[in-house]
Amino acid sequence: MIAMHTPPATRIDCEKRKKLKRKRQKKFAASLLLFLVTVLSMSCGLTRMLVDAEASALIAAVLDAQASADGSDGSNQGTSHVPAGKLGPWVTSDVSRGLMQVSSLSNDADSVDAVNRAMITDPDGVGVVHIVMIVTFPSEGGDVSVSSSAKFTRIFEECIESLLSTAKRMPVHFILLTDKGSEFFFRKIVVNIAVAKSRVPVYVDAVALVAITSNMTSSLERLRSHLPSAPRTKYAGPLFHVEPLLPFAALPGRPNRVLVLDANLRFRTDVSLLRDTFDLFGKQRAIAMGAELSPLYRESFRAHRDKFPASKLGLPRPGFQGVNSGVALMDLARLRSSDYYRDLAMPSPAGSHLHGKAERNDTLTYLVKKYSFGPSGVGDQDFFTLLAAERPDMFYTLDCSWNVQLDLTLKNEEDTEVFDKYHYCCPQDDVKVFHGNSGYPIPED
Incomplete structure (x- = not known):
């Protein structure tokens, strides 16, 4: 009796076909399950559950990807792509x-x-x-x-x-x-x-x-x-x-x-109507932001107002309430070309060209001391508020309807009247952009 042997190449091809078949079966089963659940969701109102389930699955995948990325050498940086x-x-x-x-x-x-x-x-x-x-x-x-x-x-x-x-x-x-x-x-x-x-x-x-x-x-x-x-x-x-630091970053499309x-x-x-605000900048302005619609900077500038009682910094409009960076327009080219802005945002080993004294070599340090500024703890917004206080000529004041902030954290019974002076913007029908900062819910239209 002659033993029959299957050639190695044939066995490999057979295994590939089996794997492909199993993969197709799994894909079909998944598609069928998704179809059935979708039909059920349409009839039973489970659409939100499907969205949440998909989001959870994607988040899990992201966490896996982040774990993999943390172990990489960091060489694959830059714009990522999805093939057509x-x-x-x-x-x-x-x-x-x-x-x-x-x-x-x-x-x-x-x-x-x-x-x-x-x-x-x-x-x-x-x-x-x-x-x-x-x-x-x-x-x-x-x-x-x-x-x-x-x-x-x-x-x-x-x-x-x-x-x-x-x-x-x-x-x-x-x-x-x-x-x-x-x-x-x-x-x-x-x-x-x-x-x-x-x-x-x-x-x-x-x-x-x-x-x-x-x-x-x-x-x-x-x-x-x-x-x-x-x-x-x-x-x-x-x-x-x-x-x-965005003016100095290599953004896609430049x-x-x-x-x-x-x-x-x-x-x-x-x-695009918000984008049209750039046309109002004139020749000097490089940033547009709306007012911070809470007393957040009332305390930040209090020490400065104690030294200079005529100062309006930190006071409600027509005073200077500070700016809110949730909606911002930035002319990156103008900011890059501004020596003052570069001195403020970037370290300068040689010191600022604008201040001759040794203690004024760092422009940002100088501004913090000049205004006795107490940071509010909200990151880059403090930076732009300081810049707007010192150089209002660089700013266009964005109409508050483009950034109607809903945060009521600083409102309390004692300060309700004060808070409202900062907070009121415009009738709800005139709102162009709601900003649900600090997790406050956005009204449904």
Whole structure:
């Protein structure tokens, strides 16, 4: 009897076919289960549970990715990409620039090319809205909190949905600054909402924060030491001091004019109208922010007012309430070209060219002492409030309707009248952007 032997190559091919078959079976079973659950959710009102389940699964995947990233050598930094075709027929990708367009225009190659060319040649945002958002998952004691992350995910989704569903006039280019493990997660959220809701072309860049800050570590630590954040709060992390350094960061597309937005916003009107504020800057202004709508800086400038009783710093309008950085317009080119701003934001080994005395060599130290400034502990907002106090000529005051802050933390029975002087902005029907800072709920329209 002759023994029959299966050739090794044949056995390998057989194993591959079996694995492929099992993979297809699992995929079919998963699709069938998803279909059944979706039908059930439509009839039983379980849609929110599905969204939360998907968010939880994605967050778990992000945590795994973050763990893997923590063990990497850090060499793979910069803009991350999603290959064209992976997210459906509405997505095209200019791989050389890491930009994605999400729009029905994607079916028209000439339209896509025209918009891509406009992106490349439009750093001033004349025909496109460049938006920078710094987004990472909340952490507690250094560890990512899954429950807080699920809540943050919903807040971020609601912000993006409101922004894109009201955008009508200009393409939108998102630059998401995040951690390496979360790049794909946040980008996917924007892409999914853009496909479903947007009536304008949408571009998405997701960049690891470390790729932005790796060359500015000393500047970041300097800001944190001069204007420390409250310990054991979300502001304790370094990302809440990144915004002042954006003019010196290599952002995708090299935009000169950007909107810098918090994630806890709700847009009620077209974001391109906010972008039009750049046209009001004139020749000197480089930043636009609205007033801080709470007595947050009343105490920060109290010592200064004690020395100079005529000062209006920290007092309600028409005094100077401080600024709120949740909605900001920044002309990065003007800030880069400003020697004063560079002295303030970046360390200067040779000392400031603006101050001759030794104790004034550091411009930021000089301003903190000049105004006897007590940091409020909310990160970069303290920086911009100090700058606005010293150099109001660099600021355009954004109408408060673009940043209606809902935080009532500082309101109490004794200070209700004082609080209201700071807090009132405009009738609710006139609100353009709600800001749910400190977790305060945003009214439903």
